[in-house]
Amino acid sequence: QKEVEQDPGPLSVPEGAIVSLNCTYSNSAFQYFMWYRQYSRKGPELLMYTYSSGNKEDGRFTAQVDKSSKYISLFIRDSQPSDSATYLCAMSAAGGYQKVTFGTGTKLQVIP
Amino acid sequence: DADVTQTPRNRITKTGKRIMLECSQTKGHDRMYWYRQDPGLGLRLIYYSFDVKDINKGEISDGYSVSRQAQAKFSLSLESAIPNQTALYFCATSDPNRDYTFGSGTRLTVV
Numbered sequence: 001q002k003e004v005e006q007d008p009g010p011l012s013v014p015e016g017a018i019v020s021l022n023c024t025y026s027n028s029a030f031q032y033f034m035w036y037r038q039y040s041r042k043g044p045e046l047l048m049y050t051y052s053s054g055n056k057e058d059g060r061f062t063a064q065v066d067k068s069s070k071y072i073s074l075f076i077r078d079s080q081p082s083d084s085a086t087y088l089c090a091m092s093a094a095g096g097y098q099k100v101t102f103g104t105g106t107k108l109q110v111i112p
Numbered sequence: 113d114a115d116v117t118q119t120p121r122n123r124i125t126k127t128g129k130r131i132m133l134e135c136s137q138t139k140g141h142d143r144m145y146w147y148r149q150d151p152g153l154g155l156r157l158i159y160y161s162f163d164v165k166d167i168n169k170g171e172i173s174d175g176y177s178v179s180r181q182a183q184a185k186f187s188l189s190l191e192s193a194i195p196n197q198t199a200l201y202f203c204a205t206s207d208p209n210r211d212y213t214f215g216s217g218t219r220l221t222v223v
Binding site: 006008032034036041042043044045046049088092097099100102103104105 | 116154157162170202204212213217
């Protein structure tokens with residue numbers, strides 16, 4: 001079983017829809033949770049960063065962490081065609097250097 | 113200029129050839145990384161370095177070597193390329209808070 005599981009998609013939604021992207025994990029030591037966005041032919045770029053549990057909002061994006069269920073989510077409101085990309089979750093334990101484990105990514109297409 | 117620059121962007125090489133991928137960064141961070149990305153497998157860590165004198169193996173270091181020439185430069189070598197090393201390779205740098213900045217990648221094909 002992989003430490004981090006992510007549905008690869010593809011996920012196709014109409015413009016303006018609310019998008020929900022999710023990851024599950026098995027390592028209870030994970031404390032840092034990140035979402036990266038990767039456009040075609042580009043490297044991943046950090047989108048959201050959360051420490052421990054709870055929600056974090058940034059514009060149209062909301063990240064949620066449920067450590068009791070070992071489940072994290074990224075919500076995108078009022079999705080735009082420019083949101084079409086692959087979204088990777090990533091997580092890491094606390095303390096000194098801890099390896100960041102990436103999910104395999106979910107490909108999202110927002111149709112105008 | 114990009115914060116993390118990788119060269120070349122694309123490379124086709126033959127089995128058995130030695131090849132070097134280069135990376136430079138302007139973020140001023142000490143930590144640098146090499147990853148490969150394969151469909152369905154995600155990003156896997158090859159090597160990482162916390163300073164010029166500190167080099168560490170990642171999950172999949174066999175068949176690869178690295179050199180940290182300066183704080184800003186970190187190169188990856190394939191001593192004798194094989195077809196299953198065909199992949200998208202990313203260099204990254206990070207601050208201690210795990211904020212990673214990636215390059216645009218090198219698409220390597222070994223034929």
